[in-house]
Amino acid sequence: MKKVAIIGLGWLGMPLALALTARGWQVTGSKTMSDGIEAARRCGIDAVQLELMPEINCDARDLGTLFSAEVLVVTLPASNTVEGSKIYMQAVQNIVSRALENHVSHIIFTSSTSVYGSGNGVIRESSTLQPETVAGKTLAALESWLHDLPSTYVDILRLAGLVGPKRHPSRSLDGKIRLNNGGYGVNLVHVDDVVSAITLLLQMPKGGGRIYNLCASQHPSRENFYPAVSRQLGLIPPTFLPSNHGEIGKLIDGSLICKELGFEYRYDNPEKMPLE
Numbered sequence: 001m002k003k004v005a006i007i008g009l010g011w012l013g014m015p016l017a018l019a020l021t022a023r024g025w026q027v028t029g030s031k032t033m034s035d036g037i038e039a040a041r042r043c044g045i046d047a048v049q050l051e052l053m054p055e056i057n058c059d060a061r062d063l064g065t066l067f068s069a070e071v072l073v074v075t076l077p078a079s080n081t082v083e084g085s086k087i088y089m090q091a092v093q094n095i096v097s098r099a100l101e102n103h104v105s106h107i108i109f110t111s112s113t114s115v116y117g118s119g120n121g122v123i124r125e126s127s128t129l130q131p132e133t134v135a136g137k138t139l140a141a142l143e144s145w146l147h148d149l150p151s152t153y154v155d156i157l158r159l160a161g162l163v164g165p166k167r168h169p170s171r172s173l174d175g176k177i178r179l180n181n182g183g184y185g186v187n188l189v190h191v192d193d194v195v196s197a198i199t200l201l202l203q204m205p206k207g208g209g210r211i212y213n214l215c216a217s218q219h220p221s222r223e224n225f226y227p228a229v230s231r232q233l234g235l236i237p238p239t240f241l242p243s244n245h246g247e248i249g250k251l252i253d254g255s256l257i258c259k260e261l262g263f264e265y266r267y268d269n270p271e272k273m274p275l276e
Contacts, residue, residue, distance in 0.1 A: 072107050216268045
């Protein structure tokens, strides 16, 4: 039975923990608040209280339980403020370093396609990293740091825009008008596919250094997709300025994991992703 530690039993970490537990794997996760610990335990997930301030604040026995795992999965979302990003980077480095001291040899880290910055055309894992946001720059720096670690192997998943229960980018566009870049294709991935991809990586032989984009292969235009979804969600549809002919924006190619590992997306078309 594989032992897995998940840092952050949140919007992504919790469904991942439930999926792995259902497969019979031993999972221990972390939450920052005691009520979150109780909620996780009621769902059958072993959880410990852990705060990253960015120093590690955790009971020594609980920390030992967490690091008895073979694999550490870090699902903490990056901050988009300068101060928050410094804390985030130090926090991730602290928890990973402590895991290595406890002989955890495999790290899975959820990054973001924001490491590529903006652009026009198809973006693959081999594309140059040109992050523009604070979060993107922090994640790119963390990726580099993780790959330079000795005595471990690291898998990185660069996630496109996330869709899932109570989360859809349309909600942030409610009622907005005269938006730019309506002709750009959307880059989205459903949380179920992220959970499946992490589960697949956990089953792979040790190798390390794997980097994969996770993104549905279909990229409907923003000006068509978001108004339609907004109406389904009962929101005020956004409006867009006329788009320039031929503009497509950045299109994330998430097919490499399919070609190399046989992964199959459950939701390969954003227009078919369930709205919850």
